[in-house]
Amino acid sequence: MQPIQVLREASRLVHQNVKNLAGTKAAGADHGVGAGGDISRKIDIVAEKTVLDYLKKIKFDCVVLGEECGRVELSKKPKGFVIMDAIDGSANAVRGLPFFCCSLAFATENKLSSITAGVVTDLSSGDMYWATKGGGAYCNKKKIQVHREKPVYKIVGVNVSGAKPQLVKRIQPLFENSNHTRHLGANALELAIFARGMMDVYIDLREKIRVTDMAAGYLIAKEAGGIILDQKMKPLDSDLAYETRLSFIAASSDEILKEISKQLKM
Amino acid sequence: MQPIQVLREASRLVHQNVKNLAGTKAAGADHGVGAGGDISRKIDIVAEKTVLDYLKKIKFDCVVLGEECGRVELSKKPKGFVIMDAIDGSANAVRGLPFFCCSLAFATENKLSSITAGVVTDLSSGDMYWATKGGGAYCNKKKIQVHREKPVYKIVGVNVSGAKPQLVKRIQPLFENSNHTRHLGANALELAIFARGMMDVYIDLREKIRVTDMAAGYLIAKEAGGIILDQKMKPLDSDLAYETRLSFIAASSDEILKEISKQLKM
Numbered sequence: 001m002q003p004i005q006v007l008r009e010a011s012r013l014v015h016q017n018v019k020n021l022a023g024t025k026a027a028g029a030d031h032g033v034g035a036g037g038d039i040s041r042k043i044d045i046v047a048e049k050t051v052l053d054y055l056k057k058i059k060f061d062c063v064v065l066g067e068e069c070g071r072v073e074l075s076k077k078p079k080g081f082v083i084m085d086a087i088d089g090s091a092n093a094v095r096g097l098p099f100f101c102c103s104l105a106f107a108t109e110n111k112l113s114s115i116t117a118g119v120v121t122d123l124s125s126g127d128m129y130w131a132t133k134g135g136g137a138y139c140n141k142k143k144i145q146v147h148r149e150k151p152v153y154k155i156v157g158v159n160v161s162g163a164k165p166q167l168v169k170r171i172q173p174l175f176e177n178s179n180h181t182r183h184l185g186a187n188a189l190e191l192a193i194f195a196r197g198m199m200d201v202y203i204d205l206r207e208k209i210r211v212t213d214m215a216a217g218y219l220i221a222k223e224a225g226g227i228i229l230d231q232k233m234k235p236l237d238s239d240l241a242y243e244t245r246l247s248f249i250a251a252s253s254d255e256i257l258k259e260i261s262k263q264l265k266m
Numbered sequence: 267m268q269p270i271q272v273l274r275e276a277s278r279l280v281h282q283n284v285k286n287l288a289g290t291k292a293a294g295a296d297h298g299v300g301a302g303g304d305i306s307r308k309i310d311i312v313a314e315k316t317v318l319d320y321l322k323k324i325k326f327d328c329v330v331l332g333e334e335c336g337r338v339e340l341s342k343k344p345k346g347f348v349i350m351d352a353i354d355g356s357a358n359a360v361r362g363l364p365f366f367c368c369s370l371a372f373a374t375e376n377k378l379s380s381i382t383a384g385v386v387t388d389l390s391s392g393d394m395y396w397a398t399k400g401g402g403a404y405c406n407k408k409k410i411q412v413h414r415e416k417p418v419y420k421i422v423g424v425n426v427s428g429a430k431p432q433l434v435k436r437i438q439p440l441f442e443n444s445n446h447t448r449h450l451g452a453n454a455l456e457l458a459i460f461a462r463g464m465m466d467v468y469i470d471l472r473e474k475i476r477v478t479d480m481a482a483g484y485l486i487a488k489e490a491g492g493i494i495l496d497q498k499m500k501p502l503d504s505d506l507a508y509e510t511r512l513s514f515i516a517a518s519s520d521e522i523l524k525e526i527s528k529q530l531k532m
Contacts, residue, residue: 095421097448
């Protein structure tokens, strides 16, 4: 079984197991602090357990790096890493706001650039975004790509939650110059809809994003033709440690990248 | 036929007529500048025509105030005003980003506070939010209310699209003090999900929101127990002229209102 098939099936099971839990009081029950440093909620735990149980059941030789569970070695001869944020956008999921997802990626080495498969499932609609390295990006059965043409409405996604005054000051020109900024609250799904052509640029410069929030969306956005750079305007890469924090800019074309980076004085 | 029944049926017809149009190339076709000053897109026109045709068919005695069509007198003896933003969140609708709605309200006089019925239909999920003055607020058949308890995750909605530097500076403390700010891009639907308890506060201080974007959401949020104030911290009210521009803060409790207004130095 290929890694992409494993991730897709695990992701489908998560959708099945949490779709009636989101927005309920039970979803938000406190399960202590997870490996990533945030409080784990019941919905996070149910979703992670779904993935771990499935990987064990099919005896998939891997090391899991999870938002809540941390590093779990499922094999002494791992083929690679499964990078898991079983619920990305937990706040939305707990409140019932229908924008959250399951993010799963597979990497052969301890590097973002060695990711070979990624799956992001919208846990409200059930839409499954997936990509394999060199194989293109898909939403369900349909090939997707970033929006290349000049859009009727330009949509600029920017994550500002918890941003320091200095950063807000820096990104202020984005607000001033765009009539359609967005902040939806689930990083992996924002990268997936960017890949599908629904947003023209998506930016997070807070140095807060974990590799687990980023891994699958990174491959899907790249395979859909997106440009993904770090805060120094170099191609984004990093190790897979869950202490690592990232900043990035994802752009659908050189033209919009130029426009946005000028506004941000990058 | 009561105004609320008329609005609900018109809203249902809009959902039926546009659900396969959103996100297509045709949806964004340019139909010239509408009464509100923005370019009307095909999806806006189809939705408005659906409402107008229905109101004419049932001979509903009213004056329509529409985002695209402007003032349309359907009767010489009107019972009141139908305030219509047939597609709120047009940019999302055209791009296929699944957060846009149809907003319809009925007012007996030329004032926001004289609105007696409001309907906001989520045109992606089909969820219909509605309220009558004094009759409470509903999502489909279920009574809804704002989130009164201390939330597991506090969600702060804030509209910053096109915001001037001075305003961004003023709302910066909201970003710094909240790990979950949101900007979803359809004002009426944001008020509706606030009413449903998915957000704790929703703020727009840009002095840009039109009465057509606000009317139905205003009643739904109020009937769900929300506090809706203007920028002077007075209960929000205005005439229904489509030249009028509003700023507001919607809060689910006195406690969060106090916290947010302190951050905004209101």
